Amino acid sequence: MPKPAAPDGAMPVTFRRATRLTVARDQLLNLVEIFLDPLVLALSLWAVALAVEGSLGRHNIILSVIVFALTFPGSSRLTTTPWRVVRNITMGWLTISGLLLLFGWGSRYLEYFDRDVLVTWFWVAPLSQAGAHFLMRFAAPAIREMQGHARRVVLAGMNEQGIDLARRLTSDVYSSAQVLGFFDDRERERLAHHDEYPLLGRLTDLPGYVKNGQVDVIYLSLPMASQSRILSLLEALRDTTSSIYFVPDTFVTDLIQGRMDTVNGAPVVAVCESPFTGLNGAIKRASDVVLSLLILALLVPVFALIALGVKLSSPGPMIFRQRRYGLDGREIVVYKFRSMTVLEDGAAIEQARRDDQRFTAFGRFLRRSSLDELPQFFNVLQGRMSIVGPRPHAVAHNELYRKLIRGYMLRHKVRPGITGWAQVNGYRGETETLEKMKARIDCDLEYLRNWSLRLDLFIIAKTAWILLKAKNAH
Numbered sequence: 306m307p308k309p310a311a312p313d314g315a316m317p318v319t320f321r322r323a324t325r326l327t328v329a330r331d332q333l334l335n336l337v338e339i340f341l342d343p344l345v346l347a348l349s350l351w352a353v354a355l356a357v358e359g360s361l362g363r364h365n366i367i368l369s370v371i372v373f374a375l376t377f378p379g380s381s382r383l384t385t386t387p388w389r390v391v392r393n394i395t396m397g398w399l400t401i402s403g404l405l406l407l408f409g410w411g412s413r414y415l416e417y418f419d420r421d422v423l424v425t426w427f428w429v430a431p432l433s434q435a436g437a438h439f440l441m442r443f444a445a446p447a448i449r450e451m452q453g454h455a456r457r458v459v460l461a462g463m464n465e466q467g468i469d470l471a472r473r474l475t476s477d478v479y480s481s482a483q484v485l486g487f488f489d490d491r492e493r494e495r496l497a498h499h500d501e502y503p504l505l506g507r508l509t510d511l512p513g514y515v516k517n518g519q520v521d522v523i524y525l526s527l528p529m530a531s532q533s534r535i536l537s538l539l540e541a542l543r544d545t546t547s548s549i550y551f552v553p554d555t556f557v558t559d560l561i562q563g564r565m566d567t568v569n570g571a572p573v574v575a576v577c578e579s580p581f582t583g584l585n586g587a588i589k590r591a592s593d594v595v596l597s598l599l600i601l602a603l604l605v606p607v608f609a610l611i612a613l614g615v616k617l618s619s620p621g622p623m624i625f626r627q628r629r630y631g632l633d634g635r636e637i638v639v640y641k642f643r644s645m646t647v648l649e650d651g652a653a654i655e656q657a658r659r660d661d662q663r664f665t666a667f668g669r670f671l672r673r674s675s676l677d678e679l680p681q682f683f684n685v686l687q688g689r690m691s692i693v694g695p696r697p698h699a700v701a702h703n704e705l706y707r708k709l710i711r712g713y714m715l716r717h718k719v720r721p722g723i724t725g726w727a728q729v730n731g732y733r734g735e736t737e738t739l740e741k742m743k744a745r746i747d748c749d750l751e752y753l754r755n756w757s758l759r760l761d762l763f764i765i766a767k768t769a770w771i772l773l774k775a776k777n778a779h
Contacts, residue, residue, distance in 0.1 A: 342379030467526030629697035644668025694722025
C-alpha cells in the first residue's frame with residue numbers, strides 16, 4: 306500500500322504514483338504482474354476443488370470468477386520486501402475471504418459449497434500467492450529478456466521531477482530502461498544533481514541526437530509554464546520513431562485521477578476528477594448498499610441496546626444530527642448516536658478532545674469504540690455517504706481549514722465515508738494541530754488518486770482491527 310504522505314523534501318505522492326504506472330516496467334512484465342494474483346487465486350480454487358470433489362462444479366467456477374474480478378488487476382511486488390509481501394497478501398486475503406464468507410452466509414449461498422474445499426482453499430490461496438510472487442522474482446529477468454534490447458531513455462529538463470524519474474528507472478533492477486542522460490538549456494552549474502547523470506546538450510540538440518542515435522523513449526520533464534519550448538520541441542521531434550512522454554510538473558498542480566479522455570471526440574486531459582465515474586461509480590455504490598444492508602441486519606440488537614443506553618445516560622435525543630459537507634461540497638445531515646450533553650451545529654464548533662467534559666459516561670465508551678458512528682450506515686443507504694471515503698467534518702471546520710490547507714476541498718469530489726484511508730493511517734480522532742489536519746487531507750487525496758474496490762476492502766478490514774485496539778478515538 307502506498308504511504309499517505311511524502312516526507313519533507315520528497316517528491317509529491319501524485320508523481321510517485323504516475324511514474325510507477327507509466328514507466329517502471331516492461332510491457333510483458335507488466336502484463337504478468339497484472340494477471341498473477343487473480344489467476345493464482347482462481348486456479349488454486351480449481352486445484353483444491355478437483356482434489357477434494359473430483360470436479361469443478363458451477364458454484365466453484367462462479368466463485369473463481371468473482372475472486373478474479375475482486376483482485377484484478379494484481380499488485381506489483383517485485384521490489385517489495387519479503388515480509389511486506391507476506392503481510393500484504395495475508396491482509397488482502399483475509400479481507401476478501403471475510404467479505405465472501407459474510408456474503409455467502411447472508412445470502413445462504415454458502416450451503417452450495419463443500420466445507421472441506423473452502424477450508425483447504427483458505428490456506429492454499431495465500432500460500433500459492435506468496436509462492437507465485439517469490440517465483441516471479443526469479444523469472445522476471447527471463448521475462449524481461451524476452452522484450453529484447455534495453456530501452457534507451459533520454460530526458461529533457463534536468464529538474465527535480467526529471468531526476469526523480471531517472472533515479473527510479475535506474476534503480477529498478479526489473480526494468481530494462483537505460484538512462485543515457487539529460488538535455489537542458491541551463492548551464493551545468495545551475496542544474497540540480499548535475500554530476501549524477503550526463504548532460505548531453507541543449508534542448509535544441511535533442512532532435513539531432515535522437516535521429517543519429519537509437520533512442521526508444523523521451524521524457525519531457527519541462528515546467529508547464531514553458532509552453533512555447535514544449536511545443537517547439539514536440540514539433541522538432543515529429544520526425545522520430547521514439548515514444549514521447551510528458552512528465553507533468555506536479556509542483557504547479559496536483560493531479561487527482563489525471564488521465565486522457567475525450568468530450569464529443571475532442572481530446573481533453575483530466576486534472577481533477579472523481580474516481581467514481583462510469584462503471585467504478587456503479588461498483589462503489591453497489592458495494593456500499595450491499596455491505597450496509599448486511600451490517601444493519603446483523604446489528605439490529607446492538608442498535609437497540611445503544612439507543613437505550615443513550616436515553617438512560619442523560620437527557621436529550623438518542624440521535625445527534627449535524628450538518629457536514631458531502632459530495633461536491635453540498636451540505637448533508639449526518640447521523641450519530643449522541644455522546645455529549647450538547648448538540649453543537651453552528652458557526653463555531655469546538656473539536657472533541659480526549660478528556661472533553663462534554664462527553665457523557667456512556668458517550669465516552671461510544672466514542673472510544675466508534676459505536677456512535679453506526680447510524681451513518683443509514684446515511685450510506687440514503688446516498689449521502691459511503692462506507693469508505695474522507696471523513697466528513699463539521700461545516701464550521703470546513704470553512705476554517707479550506708482557507709489554511711491547499712487542496713482541502715478536493716476531498717469533497719467523493720461522498721464522505723464512515724471510515725477512510727486517513728483513519729487507518731493514524732489520523733483518527735482529534736486533529737489538534739494544523740500539521741495533523743494537513744496529513745489527514747494528504748491521506749484523503751491519496752485515496753482519491755488510488756481508489757480500487759480492493760483498497761476499500763483493505764480499509765474496512767484494517768478499521769475493524771483498529772477498533773479492537775481502540776486507542777485514539779475520542
